[in-house]
Amino acid sequence: MKAKLISSIQNPLVKKTLLLKEKARERKKTGRFVVEGIREMKLAQKGGYVLETVFFCTEVLSDTDIDVFLENPHTELIQISQQVYEKMAYRETTEGILAIAQSKSHSLDGIQFKNKTPLILVAEAPEKPGNVGALLRTADAAALDAVLIANPKSDLYNPNIIRSSVGCVFTNTIGMGTTEEIIAFLKEKNITIYCAALSASKNYVECNFKQASAIVVGTEATGLTQTWLQHSHQNIIIPMQGEIDSMNVSVSAAILIFEAKRQRGF
Template sequence: MMETKLISSVQNPLVKKILLLKEKSRERKTSGLFVVEGQRELELAQKGGYSLDTFLYCPDILDLSKIRAFLKNPKAETIQITKPVYEKMAHRGTTEGVLGILKAKDHGLDKIHFKNKEPLVLVAEAPEKPGNIGALLRTADAAAVDAVLIANPKSDLYNPNIVRSSVGCVFTNQIGMGSTQDIIHFLKKNHIKIYCAALTASKNYVDCDLTGATAIVMGTEATGLTDVWLKSSDQNLIIPMQGEIDSMNVSVSAAILIFEAKRQRGF
């Protein structure tokens, strides 16, 4: 039988710790821990090599027999919680009654390794909105890109809104983080051509050869890419607009460019 202890009070120290981990980026960075809720997200995190430290479940919502199916780490502390405690900690009321505390990964560029000789990389410079970051990670997963690199990150990668909006794809992608200069150096060192999404000095994206080692670089919707990226670009790309506006949501634009690269590669 699975040995568990029970938490029935919302004033329990662990409940307060979990709330802090969810609400405070500093707490996540200091402790090296973060919180995930939902069966699919916990499954993807463990599949992605994340270590589950503590597992909490509400038997009023989820049957114990189903818990064993996706609890991959037998050494994780397992805690039963009452429904009021779960509702205090959970952001969504329909996340199947499970929460996990997991250990964060090191996302240094030196941890990025490519299996493909001609990798396809998505780069996002200074993305701020968790929803956009989550959408970019979903796109990257859908296209099975070789890595996602975040330059000058403005948001904590383990922000619950990023985990939620990415539907767990924050765990399925190989993600590196660093300064713009460090990422440009990394790309050039690995002989990866830089294709910047930009309005000036650009070619229609369908006229660009994206079959080699390629990095597609996206800027913010408000200001686009900084000059250092544009000066380092091998070729700027543009998606021609046919209406009145001159750009689209960054995740939509990234999806169009990434899947054009995949099309050219025969996928």
């Protein structure tokens, strides 16, 4: 297998890759991002993402591991030195392989539900990439119909989100928009809105999640905005017996989601 070799960190393509890794503005401008690791790259391909350029370091990766990424004749294959790899890699344990991939559109208009009673997670303004990644892992585990992010604070292709989601950013149907746009989308689809909130709330186990449902969670610091609460069909709460009144948002979401899955018989 022949591949171009890059051994200088001053190479223009290396510099371009570093910009994509480090700058959300560059990712947005070019519609490209960096994905690292065999598992994550396989999930990206399975999710319909185009890997434009694959970089590999033979000191870390064997040639046989690359074959799965060569099915697309339009994928450029480039060998890099260990020095270049260490400069380009975001993580230390990504098996000597990474790629530049094309971003996808995450407009609400493109979301179609196969299920007549979809179960959706909505996260309003999640700030920490680690929380976004954890939410996406939970969504994948529960095979949710969609994850909608309202007023996103982090770029979806932030390396921290890809890492913390262990590639589940590629396995979920993800839509993004303003709070108002997502509320309008849910109402148009006749999806019941359940908001995780402390006021006027009902114990989550007493709610009917068998119907088309959206479970909406806010930030740990401030919760959901008033706009969501005004359009909520029912606020829900997880009763707590300790001294605090909140949990990590990804933990709370997981509890609510898997109660809905239990009710649905899955």
